[in-house]
Amino acid sequence: MPYEVRLAQFEGPLDLLLHLIRKNEIDIYDIPIAAITEQYLQYLDELERWSLDVASEFLVMAATLLSIKSRMLLPRRATAEAEEEDPRLPLVQQLLEYERCKWAAAQLAQRAAENAQVYGREPMDLRAYRVERRIDGLDVSLWDLVNAFRKLYLRLPPSERVAEIRGKVEKVEEWMDEIAARMRRYRSAEFGWLLSGERSRGALVAAFLAILELLKDGRLACRQAEPFGPIELVWMGD
Structure with missing residues (x-):
């Protein structure tokens, strides 16, 4: 110091x-x-x-x-040039x-003094209440899911129409309920098979986003039996 x-x-x-x-x-x-x-x-x-x-x-x-x-x-020089710098x-x-x-x-010292008057509660140890949810298989990253979704997306037939009139707006929340209902019934399903019936690009994107949300909430989990093998979705419960 x-x-x-x-x-x-x-x-x-x-x-x-x-x-x-x-x-x-x-x-x-x-x-x-x-x-x-x-x-x-x-x-x-x-x-x-x-x-x-x-x-x-x-x-x-x-x-x-x-x-x-x-x-x-010192006396200033009387010249026609610009004035000398002060x-x-x-x-x-x-x-x-x-x-x-x-x-x-x-200002920083004042902020520090104000923060010193605030006392927070010590963090509690909640490890005893943590529910371990583990499934057998290899870890599946987000990019593995994106790559699997890309393969499904490329299988869709190219659209030759200039404009499309949509009668229904695909909502991620509705697809979350739909995917959850399917997984409650099947308990586990291969990623590509679960979304293979969707022929609309909008529906496929909304369904994929719904799966990501369910994964984030812990209601779904992913596993892969072998490297570069098919990705399986497992229902973990509500």
Whole structure:
């Protein structure tokens, strides 16, 4: 962990400069460098009187302020060219960026304090109530099911009609009830055989989505006796 240096109530030279600017009610875009530099150096002198070690970053900022002060005292060259860049501009940009970060840090600290007042319940161990549902066979992945569905879908005859008027909208919820009723009766069925009677593309897609929903709910399970063999659906109950 890096060692954090804090001088009195200031965490860095930019923090001290912001304090001086606010204390003197100064416009951050028009900083009187001479006055701020003098107050800054006075603060460092007080630290030395207290026999406190001054961090190097504070000394670097003091040198920067003195450099800006000297550039501000130099006479401006009267030329027809564009005006020279204000030597205070880089410092102003640093102060504005530091102020944004400090505001964000304060917001995060407030959120952390609010969250610290919220106490959640410890998670309960529910493993004793878990129902183990295992079936013999190889594990079947989602892509195995998609590949099996793709084979069924490609068996449908190509449609040559330009437009089709549909009298019935296929609903996944209705197909879930239909697949559940079939599986209650058969208990287990081969995936391709279960959907082989559907000749409509919309019905086939809706039935496949219904099977996926039943698998997600744990009402159906899949098994495969051998690699690349037919996929069998098993009814696990409501």
